Amino acid sequence: MSKKNVLLLFGGSGTEHEVSVVSSKYIEKNLLEIGLYNVIKVEIGQPKSKDKNFYLVNADGSRGESVELNFKRELVGPSFKQEIHYVVPCIHGPPGETGEIQTYLDLISLPYLGCGPEASLISFNKVTSKLWFNALDIPNTPFEFLTNIEDAPKAHRLFDKHGKVFVKAASQGSSVGCYQVFKKDELENALRNAFKYSEYVLVEKMVEARELEISTYEFEGKIHASVPGEINCPSSFYSYEEKYDPNSKTTTEVVAPGLSPEVVEKMRGYAIKAFKALKLRHLSRIDFFYTKDGEIFLNEINTFPGATPISMFPKMMENNGHPYIKFIGDIIKKDIL
Missing domain, CATH: 3.40.50.20 (Rossmann fold)
Structure with a gap:
């Protein structure tokens, strides 16, 4: 053969x-x-x-x-x-x-391999994905979205309400076009910079939270969700440089410590719910915030997660009992036949 x-x-x-x-x-x-x-x-x-x-x-x-x-x-x-x-x-x-x-x-x-065109586009756009999360009753951080710089008053009102915000280009990955804003007089500049990367800009409440990730994927005809792994970023902002610079001080843990079984299962439940409802396929990494007050917020979905030596997706999958080689072999074999 x-x-x-x-x-x-x-x-x-x-x-x-x-x-x-x-x-x-x-x-x-x-x-x-x-x-x-x-x-x-x-x-x-x-x-x-x-x-x-x-x-x-x-x-x-x-x-x-x-x-x-x-x-x-x-x-x-x-x-x-x-x-x-x-x-x-x-x-x-x-x-x-x-x-x-x-x-x-x-x-x-x-x-x-991977998600279809509609699921990919919905998940990549931070605005449309959050609108979907709201429609599905999946908790996520309070937000506003801007279609042009004239919408800036909406961003100012959100800042006035919460005191600090994240400004994010809607259609970029790896924290590109993302800005932390702690002072109101810095907000306008952050918005203009974000619009250089995307036609839509998301402004969301900044929360102090642990950053957790779940590998959510299909294997042998069933959807699986790993236990959450954790990103420990000393700068409190997981920027592009923190993710990929070899000198990054960020560390990762394949199993996030200290989470109760109830929190783990609730988070895995949200991940699988999003995977099914948004018609994701084969693989995704679904990221969450977990605050000190016990709040769970779905942050974003990555429809083709990184597979570098430091990437969490294959590590969490393997810890869940499914090595990446078996996963990819299972998917391709079924799709080609």
Whole structure:
């Protein structure tokens, strides 16, 4: 039986291009260890540029010729042509977590790992996701959203009510375009900066809370939610640099200490409820705040969580009894057959 060809897409046009490169190496390692697939790597675009072309990655890791994925489900270039049976869109941010890639793959009937286009777009946009949480009665932090800078009075009223707020570009990942605002005279500048990254801006109450994460995923036909892991960030703001800088002082714990069974089960319940209601598929990392007063707030959903050496998603999944290699093997096997 000949091996199936798996296209591993990575990179993208967003601010998380470099992180996607690291995640792709971990996923490639697992795919090769399964031993059933030929892995074809394609990098989208270039870091910090508007380049959105597809580039074949050579065996030595160097960037090769420009290629396209056509309607015949073939990856083709000037001197390359290969049928594709499955796609792993290892892209953090656009055009992966925003649903563009998935829309095209659905159009040409090519199976892929991860959420569909609508679930991806809903989850990536911080405004629409919070509107969904409210509709589902899943607790989240009080917020306002702005469609332009003229909506700034709404942000000022929220600040007056709560004393400090987070300003977030609605459609960015890894804390890009996010600002802590402790003084009212800093609010306007934060709003203008956030609008540079997104057409919509979220302003939400800042809470003093533990940052907890849950791996929520499908395995052997069932949705699983791990026990919460924890992010311990000494700067109190889990910025892009804190997440990925090798000199970061942030630490992680695969199992968050000191949580009661009741809190754990309530949090896992919210995670599974969101996974089902938003029609997520295969995998997600669902993040929460847990305050000293015992309040639980769903913070955000990551539809293609990082798979770098320091990423929590595969660690929490493995602690839950499901190694990443078995998870990805189970999903692809069922989707390809």
